[in-house]
Amino acid sequence: MARARHRPTRRLASLAASAIAVAGGALAAPIEDRAPTPAQIALVDRITWGVTPAEAAAIANMGEGPWLQRQLHPADGGDHLPPAAQAQIGVMPYLQVSMVDLVRDAQLQQAAANQMTDPALKAAAKQVYSKAMDDAARQAAAREILRDLYSPDQLREQMTWFWFNHFNVQMYKANIRLMVGDYEDRALRPHALGKFRDLLEATLRHPAMLRYLDNADNAAGHINENYAREIMELHTLGLGSGYTQGDVQELARILTGVGIDAKPDEPKLPPQLRGQLIREGLFEFDPARHDYGDKVFLGHQIRGRGFAEVEEALDILSRNPATAGHVSRELAIYFVADDPPAPLVERMTSTYLHTDGDIAKVLETMFRSPAFKASLGDKFKDPLHYVVSSVRLAWAGRVVADPGPVLNFAGRMGEGLYAHETPDGYSMTAASWNGPGQMETRFEIARQLGAGGAGLFKPQTPGAAEPPVVPDIRASAQAVGLVAAQPPATQAVLVQASSPKDWNTLFLASPAFMRR
Amino acid sequence: MRRRDLLQIAALTVPAMVAGRAFATSRTKTRLLVIFLRGAYDGASLLVPIASGDYYAARPTIAIAKPDPADPNSALPLDAHWGLHPALRESILPIWQARQVAFVPFAGTDDLSRSHFETQDSIERGQATRGPSRDYASGFMGRLAGVLSGDGVTPIAFTQQVPLIFQGRQPVPNIAIAGVGRPGLDPRQSDLISRMYEGTPLGPTVSEGFAVDDQVYKAVGAEMTASGRGAISAKGFELSGRRVGRLMRDQFDLAFLDVGGWDTHVGQGNAQGYLSQRLAELGRGLAGFQEEIGPAAWADTVVVVISEFGRTFRENGDKGSDHGHGSVYWVMGGAVRGGRIAGDHGPVTTAQLNQNRDYPVLVDYRDMMGGLFRRLYGLDDARLQTIFPGASPRDLGLV
Numbered sequence: 041m042a043r044a045r046h047r048p049t050r051r052l053a054s055l056a057a058s059a060i061a062v063a064g065g066a067l068a069a070p071i072e073d074r075a076p077t078p079a080q081i082a083l084v085d086r087i088t089w090g091v092t093p094a095e096a097a098a099i100a101n102m103g104e105g106p107w108l109q110r111q112l113h114p115a116d117g118g119d120h121l122p123p124a125a126q127a128q129i130g131v132m133p134y135l136q137v138s139m140v141d142l143v144r145d146a147q148l149q150q151a152a153a154n155q156m157t158d159p160a161l162k163a164a165a166k167q168v169y170s171k172a173m174d175d176a177a178r179q180a181a182a183r184e185i186l187r188d189l190y191s192p193d194q195l196r197e198q199m200t201w202f203w204f205n206h207f208n209v210q211m212y213k214a215n216i217r218l219m220v221g222d223y224e225d226r227a228l229r230p231h232a233l234g235k236f237r238d239l240l241e242a243t244l245r246h247p248a249m250l251r252y253l254d255n256a257d258n259a260a261g262h263i264n265e266n267y268a269r270e271i272m273e274l275h276t277l278g279l280g281s282g283y284t285q286g287d288v289q290e291l292a293r294i295l296t297g298v299g300i301d302a303k304p305d306e307p308k309l310p311p312q313l314r315g316q317l318i319r320e321g322l323f324e325f326d327p328a329r330h331d332y333g334d335k336v337f338l339g340h341q342i343r344g345r346g347f348a349e350v351e352e353a354l355d356i357l358s359r360n361p362a363t364a365g366h367v368s369r370e371l372a373i374y375f376v377a378d379d380p381p382a383p384l385v386e387r388m389t390s391t392y393l394h395t396d397g398d399i400a401k402v403l404e405t406m407f408r409s410p411a412f413k414a415s416l417g418d419k420f421k422d423p424l425h426y427v428v429s430s431v432r433l434a435w436a437g438r439v440v441a442d443p444g445p446v447l448n449f450a451g452r453m454g455e456g457l458y459a460h461e462t463p464d465g466y467s468m469t470a471a472s473w474n475g476p477g478q479m480e481t482r483f484e485i486a487r488q489l490g491a492g493g494a495g496l497f498k499p500q501t502p503g504a505a506e507p508p509v510v511p512d513i514r515a516s517a518q519a520v521g522l523v524a525a526q527p528p529a530t531q532a533v534l535v536q537a538s539s540p541k542d543w544n545t546l547f548l549a550s551p552a553f554m555r556r
Numbered sequence: 557m558r559r560r561d562l563l564q565i566a567a568l569t570v571p572a573m574v575a576g577r578a579f580a581t582s583r584t585k586t587r588l589l590v591i592f593l594r595g596a597y598d599g600a601s602l603l604v605p606i607a608s609g610d611y612y613a614a615r616p617t618i619a620i621a622k623p624d625p626a627d628p629n630s631a632l633p634l635d636a637h638w639g640l641h642p643a644l645r646e647s648i649l650p651i652w653q654a655r656q657v658a659f660v661p662f663a664g665t666d667d668l669s670r671s672h673f674e675t676q677d678s679i680e681r682g683q684a685t686r687g688p689s690r691d692y693a694s695g696f697m698g699r700l701a702g703v704l705s706g707d708g709v710t711p712i713a714f715t716q717q718v719p720l721i722f723q724g725r726q727p728v729p730n731i732a733i734a735g736v737g738r739p740g741l742d743p744r745q746s747d748l749i750s751r752m753y754e755g756t757p758l759g760p761t762v763s764e765g766f767a768v769d770d771q772v773y774k775a776v777g778a779e780m781t782a783s784g785r786g787a788i789s790a791k792g793f794e795l796s797g798r799r800v801g802r803l804m805r806d807q808f809d810l811a812f813l814d815v816g817g818w819d820t821h822v823g824q825g826n827a828q829g830y831l832s833q834r835l836a837e838l839g840r841g842l843a844g845f846q847e848e849i850g851p852a853a854w855a856d857t858v859v860v861v862i863s864e865f866g867r868t869f870r871e872n873g874d875k876g877s878d879h880g881h882g883s884v885y886w887v888m889g890g891a892v893r894g895g896r897i898a899g900d901h902g903p904v905t906t907a908q909l910n911q912n913r914d915y916p917v918l919v920d921y922r923d924m925m926g927g928l929f930r931r932l933y934g935l936d937d938a939r940l941q942t943i944f945p946g947a948s949p950r951d952l953g954l955v
Contacts, residue, residue: 254821254822254874257821257822257873257874259873261873262872262873262874263872263873264821264872264873264874264878265878265879266821266878269670269671269879273671273673273674274673279669279671279673279674285670452735453716454716454717454732461594461595461816461817462594462595462672462673462816462819464672464673467717471693471718471723472717472718473717474758474761475713475717475718475727475728475729475730475761475765476718476727476729476730476731476761476762476764476765476768477716477718477729477730477731477732477765477768477769478716478717478718478730479758479761479762479765480739480765480766480769481732483741483745483746483749484739484740484741487740487741487745488740529751529752529753529754529755529756530752532751533748533749533751533752536748542745545741545745546745546748546749546752549749549752550752551752551753551756551758554758
């Protein structure tokens with residue numbers, strides 16, 4: 041049931057022009073005074089992190105088809121952020137250092153702390169080490185929020201979040217805080233719209249995953265099944281697809297020796313195994329820890345021969361129809377409905393199988409379906425969508441000075457970045473996010489955003505005050521037709537607003553703004 | 557605790573209906589709190605099988621030593637076969653000595669997936685794992701709240717999200733108990749927002765939320781004032797336990813709370829180390845709960861501590877333990893027949909293990925809870941079947 045939306049006013053073009061000036065490389069085409077249709081606005085609202093006047097103008101000028109193609113196939117891997125956002129990322133120190141160096145430096149720091157004999161000095165050194173890890177993760181998260189807010193490649197950013205959640209790791213385990221930025225940026229984002237098989241292997245080769253699900257500790261004679269189980273249950277086949285405890289054990293054997301090595305020097309190996317060693321950054325396949333026996337995995341005879349067994353297992357898993365169905369259904373839950381129609385999932389599954397797991401093609405099948413179009417405006421926003429879409433609409437023409445409040449709000453609503461403890465990731469259905477306590481928290485966030493910047497525009501120099509930044513949400517919302525489209529009960533309340541701040545709060549708290 | 561004479565109590569209590577269920581006064585004095593230890597805690601480290609040679613052989617580095625009065629790191633003897641983790645000496649041992657906590661070893665579910673998520677979900681749903689149909693959006697505490705709604709129970713989830721266990725036909729309020737603060741919206745704004753939601757599916761949820769927020773802030777406000785004077789310095793789960801105690805003393809009588817961090821695959825420790833710290837914090841939270849709820853309410857309170865499954869009997873290669881099966885549940889409260897090990901149990905030996913790997917399940921959680929609910933609330937078979945379809949409620953004499 042898509043709600044009727046009235047056509048937006050002509051004020052759009054001027055608002056959009058100012059927003060586009062900020063969005064930098066977002067748009068090359070000149071702006072024509074062409075108003076987007078309600079359907080186009082609803083489409084933008086679903087495929088991006090929240091509709092803005094600029095993005096609505098973009099789809100109106102380009103047309104739905106080309107706009108969608110550009111979202112599905114970004115020109116390159118660059119961020120193309122507005123200069124004010126790019127500059128913030130450019131000065132975040134932990135983002136300028138490679139993960140390998142971060143982890144090695146931190147290990148030296150930790151070792152030095154452990155050797156201190158004075159308890160006070162030791163505690164202080166450990167605190168420094170711990171704060172460094174916090175800062176590294178915080179900066180990675182800030183970069184991610186800036187991309188969600190301002191990247192022109194909005195679909196890729198949504199998919200990066202989706203895949204992080206699908207291949208979830210939690211930052212507070214061990215030293216994963218030093219790894220989440222790299223995991224997101226180099227394992228997930230480059231493949232977010234690519235082939236599922238590549239994505240799966242990129243996560244398998246990443247130390248964040250190997251640490252989080254304990255495969256770094258999985259060795260011949262010391263089997264740890266944790267990662268093997270979750271690959272099948274969560275990452276690929278899905279629970280109840282017919283694999284057995286025996287398959288879990290066999291995959292765990294296949295995965296022995298797949299781990300992490302932060303030492304600069306290669307491990308000492310007997311000559312016959314040296315050719316089998318693989319090292320890439322912190323990733324290491326250590327043949328001395330691998331179980332070279334033959335395995336039987338999902339009915340396939342796997343000859344024991346080293347890392348090639350892992351490749352073979354990933355081929356088997358990523359091409360399995362159960363994986364195609366599981367991944368398609370997850371995508372449809374994220375983008376269409378809490379309980380997506382079976383025929384839609386079947387068509388997506390079929391696309392997956394015919395294209396060897398081409399994610400952009402599977403998404404395109406979904407976006408072109410009647411079920412997707414019928415669902416626009418009805419999907420309950422999860423907390424991150426709620427806060428990011430609020431900020432995008434409220435300050436469409438102005439880059440935040442500090443994305444920290446967005447992170448804090450997401451955390452307060454129970455959906456902090458890199459913070460989900462268990463490997464199943466955050467729930468993507470309404471029932472998990474719309475309880476009484478959670479709605480109250482949203483209203484409080486609506487109040488803080490509506491009344492001012494909530495700290496978003498506080499200059500990041502000590503002692504500096506936040507400039508006055510009450511947003512004009514009414515103008516942005518009117519420009520994209522979101523005011524006229526409100527149901528009568530909301531309209532009746534909005535006219536009672538006692539001030540622009542009050543109007544902002546009520547609009548962000550309204551039932552329609554909870555959905556996308 | 558005897559079955560309540562609901563009519564008699566109802567006659568003495570005037571329901572104070574102000575703005576929906578949240579302000580109602582329950583006609584049953586029973587208070588029930590279910591605590592879920594998410595991540596599958598190691599029951600064999602909590603309730604130590606001190607007479608089992610196999611236990612000590614299977615766990616070279618993570619076993620808890622046999623009781624020894626000279627060794628503060630040894631298990632605290634409960635009877636000839638079982639000991640308590642020494643991290644609970646100050647918090648839970650006194651409750652055991654007051655005979656107000658019982659442990660149920662070999663408790664759990666017939667779900668053998670050993671998946672945290674599937675098993676947590678299936679336990680929270682409380683439906684048969686094999687059956688003709690399942691309702692994926694209905695939890696057993698939600699159904700219990702429904703069955704008892706005529707008695708005016710006041711359910712609440714002290715969690716950031718409404719957990720599956722409390723999902724069902726009617727919304728149950730939730731509040732993140734660790735982060736209670738002063739409401740920022742003024743009453744006029746709350747009222748306007750409620751009006752926007754009137755007649756929408758989220759209408760009742762939103763008005764419930766405003767009412768509960770207000771109540772909880774008022775109740776916890778006293779504690780905040782006190783802490784300003786340095787009177788209370790509790791943090792983490794202990795703070796949560798104390799707050800929940802305060803709220804259940806006065807306002808809520810059917811509650812759920814969860815605590816994570818129990819998935820100890822690597823370096824779980826023994827009498828010291830990671831798991832011992834988690835257990836100590838849990839113990840402090842429960843003792844704090846008991847203190848805050850006060851003696852009068854404690855007499856009518858039952859706290860049940862559960863987890864999705866147990867862990868492997870044998871230590872793994874990383875000085876930790878992997879996903880197992882049978883767990884150890886706790887049942888505590890002023891009227892609990894405690895100071896004993898309840899349910900079916902026998903010697904802990906390798907030969908008794910499930911799949912030569914982990915504790916068997918001899919007490920099904922649905923049967924145990926069903927039996928407990930029957931005693932606590934005087935429920936008949938039909939209503940118990942609504943809560944636990946297809947279960948065979950068993951009275952383990954817990955209350």
